Structures are given as C-alpha cells and as structure tokens.
Amino acid sequence: MKSKKVWKFFFLVPVILYVTLLIALPLLYILFISFLKSDYYGGMISSFTIQNYIDVFDQVYVSVFLKSIAIAGITTLICILISYPFVLAISHKKPRTQKILMTLVMVPFLTNSLIRMYGWLVLLRKSGVINQVLLGIGVIEEPLSLMYNTFGILVGMVYTLLPFMILPLYSSISTVDNRLLEAASDLGASKFKTFFKIIVPQTLPGLFNGSLMVFTPALGYFFITDILGGGKFMILGNLIKNQFLTARNWPFGAAISIVLVLVTCVFIFLYRKLGGKMDDLGGAS
C-alpha cells in the first residue's frame, strides 16, 4: 500500500513543480513588486506602498478597464452567437465528419497568431483583398474602413478566440440526451422553444466555460489592438505592456495585473453563484 502512495506522489511531482515554479511563484512575485515603488529608471525601490493600487482607480485607468470589459464582452457575445449554430449543425453530422470538422476548427492554432493577424491586414486594408473585390464588382464606390477601428479589433478578437468557445460548447452539447429533444418535438415544442428550454440549460456549463476562456484573454490581447486597431485603442493588455516598457513602472504594471486577476476571480465567483461547478471549468467531458 505504502509504495503505491509513493508512486502516486512521484507522478504528481512534475505537476506540482509546474504549478509552483511557473504559475504560483511568478504570481507571488508580481504581487510582491506591486507594493514596491518604481525608480523610473527601470528599477524598483524596496519600500512598501499601496500607492500603485490607489493609482489604478484613477478615472483614466478605470475607463481603460471599462473599455476593455466592453470589448471583451462584445467579443464573447459574438462568439456565442456564432458558436451555437455551428455546434448544433456539427452535432447532427456523422461522428467521422464531426471529428474532421472539429479538427479543422483547431488547424489555425498551428500558425502563430501574430502572423495570422498580419494575414488579416492583407485582407482588410484599404487596398486589401476584400475592398478590391467589392470595388471590382461595383458593390461599393469608396473603400470601406474595415480596420484601424473597433470593427477591426472585434474581427481579430473573435477570429482568434472563437475556438475557445466552440470546443467547450461542442463537448457539452454532445452530452445532451437525444431522447429529450425527441420528447420535446413529440410534445409539439417549436425549435425555438426546444433550444431555449432544453439545449441552453444543458449546455450552460460549456457556455460559461467558453465565455470565461474568451472573455479573459480578450482583456489582454494587446497585439490585436496594436495591429488591427492601429494602436489607437488601449485595452488592459496595452496598458500593462506600457508600464513594463515605456513608463518603466513595473510596480504599477504589476498592480494592474493583480487587479485584472481579481476581476477574473469576480467573474468566476459569479459563475459559481449562478450554480456553475468548478469541475466544468476544467474542460472535463
């Protein structure tokens, strides 16, 4: 019996090492430096202060928070609207086709996301493919502004994060009992009603899981606002990056990061309040 326990521990060691060395320690370090003071030469002065946290609540930075939350929220919403029909359509296909289609969803991950963003640049810009085609067939007379604005940012965000919504939603929709759907249709429920009364409640864990996986990174993907937003929009990711680079204010950047972690915790807390289970967030299916 005892040797079994030792073995169990042995297999846990890599995970424990990974979590402590690569997640817990860096986070603690960030927490630690968020209470220090910057010397504005790229270094830090070791004296305890909570000034950084007071600064975060300056109206300027609060509005960056709100703007980021708005962009991340809209991104999440669009992802939900695209993913549900997609996942529903896929779930009626043969298992083999399902597998192929889901693999295709993941194919873009094989390329670096920065390169994919530059790909969008070629499509969306004034002299880009989409505008050229539309101009060529006479649908528009002036090139459309498809990027360097909020639209461009949303295209980039939705495109990058969509798989994170589709995957959990797909795994939870495949657990919906078909007999329930048949019963609903036998009892005369409209498709609409079936969707909202049966499918949505049953896929709620997947929906929450997907929403968190889309919403959280959308707050921080600064390369998307930089490239497709033309650097005109500042989201939390840009703000944090600027603190570490241009402003040379690491403690303040750390404080913003910690507040961002807390915001994420609030959303997870809300999720649990609404009846979500932590196990569902693990992506187990």
Next chain:
Amino acid sequence: MKSGIRFGSLFLISFFLLFLCSGCSSDDVGVVNVLNWSSYIPDSVIRDFEQETGIQVNYSTYSSNEECLAKVSSAKEGTYDLIFPSDYMIEIMIYRNMLEKFDYSKLQNEGNIDSFYLNQSFDPGNQYSLPFVMASTVIAVNREHISDEIRSYSDLLNDKYRNNITLIDDQRIIIGMALLANGYDMNTVDESELNVAKEWLLQLKPNIKAFDSDSPKNFLITEEADIAVLWNAEAALAYQEMGNIEFIYPEEGTALSMDNFAIPKGARHREEAYQFIDYILREDVMKEIIESYPYKNVNWKTQKLLDSNYLDNIASNIPSYIIEQGIYVENIGESVKLYDKLWAEIK
C-alpha cells in the same frame, strides 16, 4: 523602428536563447553578442565582418529603447557585448551604472566620426558611447493625393485629413509634437502645458488613422494614409519606393534621436566588440549601412562617398539647420508618469 508588439515573443525567444547560451561554453573567443535595433545594419555587413575577422556575430534585435533596457538589465551580466541605445537611454544606463567606459586605445577609426556629433549632453566627453547614426522625425506627405501647403504640425488639424494620418507609436515623440505645436518645450513636466497638449491631440485624433512604429512607411506605400509623422529613414525609404512624397520639417521644431555604440557592464567579449565598432566606423562599411537604412550619417569620411541620391534627399541627409534647432527626448524621471497617463487618455 520602435514599439514592442513583438516583445512578448522576443522575450520568450531570448529566454530560450539564454538557456542555449548558458549551455555552450561561456568564454569562447571569437564571438561577439550584439543587441541592436531591428532594421539598422544589413545582414551583408555582418557576414562580411565575420568573413574578414573570423569572429562569429550573435545578433539579436529590439524595437524600443525600453526593450533594450529590459533585455540588458534582466539578462545575466555579460550576455551582451554591444548595444545601440539612444541619447536619453545612454543617460539612464550611465545613471544605473550599466555601461563600461570606452577604451579608446582599442579603436582606430573613431576619428571618422564628425566632431559635430560628439560630446553631447547625455555623455559629455563620450566616455561611454560613440554616435552610430542620427534620426529625426519628419512629416511625409503623398503629393499625388494632397496638394495643400503643410508647414507646421498645426496644419495637420485640418479636417480634410480625416482618418488619413499615421503617427509613430511613441508617447514621448507624439506628445512632444503636440507640445511643440503649442509652443512649449518638448520635454516639459508642467501639467498645465501637458493638458494643452492633450486637448491638441484629442483635436487631432479624428484625423489619426493609426499609431505604428514597426513600419509606418507601409501606410504611405499602400496608400492607407497620405500623411505620416515618422522617422526620417522610413520616409526616405517610402520615397524610394513610390516617389512623389514631400518631406516637411515643421517650423515648430523636430524631435532628434541619436543612436550610439555602447558596451554593457561585464561584457565578456570586449575585444571583439571593439573590433566590430571599428569595422562599422570604416567609411566603406558605413556607406553600405547608410545606403540600406538612410538615417543621418555621422561619419565624415563616409559622407564624401555617398552619392546625390542620399545627399540631396532632405529626409535621409537631414539639413544641419534642422539638427541645430532639433530637440532630443530627455530623461524626465518620475514625470514619465504624467506622459503615460496622458497617453492612456488620448487612446
């Protein structure tokens, strides 16, 4: 030239490289680790140096002074042998005791540098640095689409240019531009003056298509925008590509930047670093560099070799009266906070 979109990935890569380097023997002779701006020295120059001297060059790049500072200060001492920080960053690095003093007995070609560019306020007596090239901001206008006279920054406020201007993504330069437009010092730390600059930028904002430092010239070349405030060499390259671009040095003044050779504290291959500097300072080598990346040349021997393509173009060969009235970004210490906040407000 600047900004750090790629910082994240570069950071990761440098992390891996660090591991790689700590794996190989550390005191190997015949190696020099150079950390330079991206798009500053053509590959052919590096290869020729390697061939001529037998020294292997490990070359990595950064895209802002702050990225350079972060890389040098977070890496193990001795990781880099030669870096190219700008004026105010030299000052910061000297303050943080991050640079080695130059040993001039190891150099032969330092006399090629025009003395006009030596002995600057950020490093009096050039104890820690030697100028490499100089840059200035310039307004570039696509004359095929825009015919109005543009002479000053304030002319950019014209609402005819809606969504048609691209700016460098650099808070000190762009806020500095707004300060100059209003007749203030580009390095001011006065809050009320900065407030005026903020209002000016908010007024300009509808005209701004994008902030980009990686390749602002592409906005001109792809005709995405017809006006750009960008670094002189970028403007000159856009001109080479498409012609019909006018360069304007605004009457309110321009921002200058001087990039310098510097050797970080604890560099392990100092001899090789000096050899590399000496090689770059050679007039024919500098000519090749300047012809690829037409920044302002500071080497008087090279200046005699350059042709009229370079010399007659005011974007590459910045006129000396512009340099005399140009202003360097200065280290403003804690007040950088004010600029950062203002930047968040206008974005």
